Amino acid sequence: MEAKNILEEVLVEIERQETSMSRRNALKFLAASPVAASVLASATTTTQAHAASSDAKGKIVIVGGGLAGVATAAKLTRRLSNPDITIIEPNPKSVSYQPGQTLIAAGVWEKSDIEYETEKFIPKGATWIKESVVSFDPKNNSLKTSGGQTITYDYLVVATGLMLDFTAIKGLDGVITSSGENTVVKQKIGKNGVYSIYFADGAVDTYQGIQELIKQAKAHTGPEKLQALFSDPATPIKCGGAPKKIMYITHDLLSKEGVRDKVDLIFLPSGDKMFGVPEYNDAIFEQFKERNFKWEFKTNLIAIDTEKKIATFEKKWLEKGEYDEDLKEYTMNTMSKNVEKKYDFIHITPPQKAPDVVGKSPLGSSKGWVPVVQETLQHVTYKNIFALGDVAAVPMGKTGGSARKQYNVVAENLIAVMEKKTELLDKYDGYTVCPLITSIGTVMLAEFNWSAKPTPSFPLDPTKERWIWWLLKVYLLKPMTIYGMLSGRA
DSSP, rough: OOOHHHHHHHHHHHHHHOOOOOOOHHHHHHHOOOHHHHHHHHHTTTGGGOOOOOOOOEEEEEEEOOOHHHHHHHHHHHHBBEEEEEOOOOOOOEETTTHHHHHHHTTTTGGGEEEEEEGGTTTOOOOOSHHHHHHHEEGGEEEEEESSOOOSSSSSEEEEEEEEGHHHHHHOOOESSSSOOOTTTTGGTBBBEEOSSSSSHHHHHHHHHHHHHHHHHHOOOOOOOOOEEEEOOOSSSSTTHHHHHHHHHHHHHHHTOOOOOGEEEEEESSSSSOSSSSHHHHHHHHHHTTTTOOOOOEEEEEEETTTTTTTEEEEEEEEEEEEEEETTTTEEEEEEEEEEESSSEEEEEOEOOOOOOTTSSOOOOOOOOOOOOTOOOOSSSSSTTEEEEGGGEEETTHHHHHHHHHHHHHHHHHHHHTTTOOOOOOOOOOOOOEEEEEEETTTEEEETTTTSOOSSSSOEEEEEEEEHHIIIIIHHHHIIIIIIIITTOO
């Protein structure tokens, strides 16, 4: 889709919002905003570096028809003169813009705003197999599907995404995707004070859960405050800022109803910092202090009793041990204990893992994720295989912003392999972006790469909360994602 078409989609999205700016004011914003200019320009510039089509041939199979997989297929279709592409994806619907799940929980969007029909974005000429993969045989360049098919390939792209492993928390059940079947999970999640925005239906329930918390707070007269807990697990997770985003949203909604003072908001991460980039870490600390949030580091949710409303956390800390005469220092011993916390509301960020069919296959690693050369995204063992998105074993790469950079790298490097080139020139630098919602109306746009330094795209202090980033998140990023990235242009 060209920039003018994306612009129209942006304007439609703006007008759809009940309390949004007018089309005239939106046009003024879009005309003046360096953010909008950059976003719209990308629709026509990202493919210019590789304008010429390639005559390379070979059968390409892409496992995963979500954002990363379809974007890669679309880019390859544009770049190859005679593409032979098969996409294996069982779900008829996909979640195009998973950061939008926080906006659902905020009451800004509905579930339908982040879903799309898979078939509408399958590139013309590509074959879509509506099944799942049950096994991989990379030595023989083949795989098997749930329908009993054996599919062979010359080149393979793995873009399956990850799984939300609620079973890793004692008292909960279900291992699901963000948009797939979730009946088992919803037996415990989405009721009785227990919520999670990490799947679309869960985000809908979370908004209702916050409304229930508000009602409780309005009726609460006791001396002790209600307890709202927010967990952050000891595994890599998609959208690492989401556990904090939902906390900010809850704070804002409680504040707007005049009952924030009746609720303790407590962040309970398994790690020892707020954010991996020091500048953003420090900014979040200040935001937490301003909002009177509480937090406890190295505190990992391991069990929950949803009837008694008690969550059990493993708390870890270091204690000084014996003095080492050779090293002239004390040894430090890791200690731990289980701590029970009562709650009135708890948001659970589930532990996350690669799908077993990938992680436990020859394609996977000891930790499950697909091991790739992090700059080229080529498999470390099988040179005709690439991986991207949440399933790829790269640092800090489990966001839509990362996938937007990765799919171009995968497409160009795959074509280089098809053309028998000895060097893969396209490099992924670890870029990712986290539009961290700090209120319903402000966002801190955290951009960074493997340097662990802010890499802002715009000449503004990236540690500041700004309304313009809210407009970017709510109005610009979704159209760009759906109509730019899924078409292989942005």
